[in-house]
Amino acid sequence: MKENYLCPKCNAHLRVGENVVFYVISKKSNNKGLIMLNPNLGDYSITSHPKVTFEKGEYVEFYCPVCHANLAASKINSNLVKIIMVDDLTGQKSDVYFSKVAGEKSTFRITDNKIIEKYGDDAHLYSNLFDISE
Numbered sequence: 648m649k650e651n652y653l654c655p656k657c658n659a660h661l662r663v664g665e666n667v668v669f670y671v672i673s674k675k676s677n678n679k680g681l682i683m684l685n686p687n688l689g690d691y692s693i694t695s696h697p698k699v700t701f702e703k704g705e706y707v708e709f710y711c712p713v714c715h716a717n718l719a720a721s722k723i724n725s726n727l728v729k730i731i732m733v734d735d736l737t738g739q740k741s742d743v744y745f746s747k748v749a750g751e752k753s754t755f756r757i758t759d760n761k762i763i764e765k766y767g768d769d770a771h772l773y774s775n776l777f778d779i780s781e
């Protein structure tokens with residue numbers, strides 16, 4: 648399966664090769680730049696300029712690099728970022744949420760209000776937002 652990632656606001660493709668590209672800003676340090684996340688959910692490796700790094704616990708705002716929309720999932724929890732995942736083969740769409748708090752590992756793939764995939768040591772902080780049956 649190959650996943651495509653889209654901006655929920657403008658539908659722009661955020662995946663470039665084996666990266667998902669975001670424009671990020673730290674409100675605290677005003678440090679800003681582009682970062683590239685791994686398209687495999689649960690892989691927290693990040694590629695960025697050596698100067699674009701964030702302290703653990705820092706709130707990092709994620710923006711679409713195309714339309715500059717803030718991707719915070721404010722309706723669910725403003726600590727989370729929301730993007731759209733589309734399965735290249737089936738066309739199935741999911742919502743992908745991950746934490747924008749630096750160092751926090753928490754990723755969810757949601758389809759039809761159900762958690763389909765969940766990753767990260769900090770996922771328990773947010774899992775109750777998605778599935779009350781857990």
Ligand SMILES: [Zn+2]
Pocket residue numbers: 654655656657658659711712713714715716
């Ligand atoms: Zn966009």
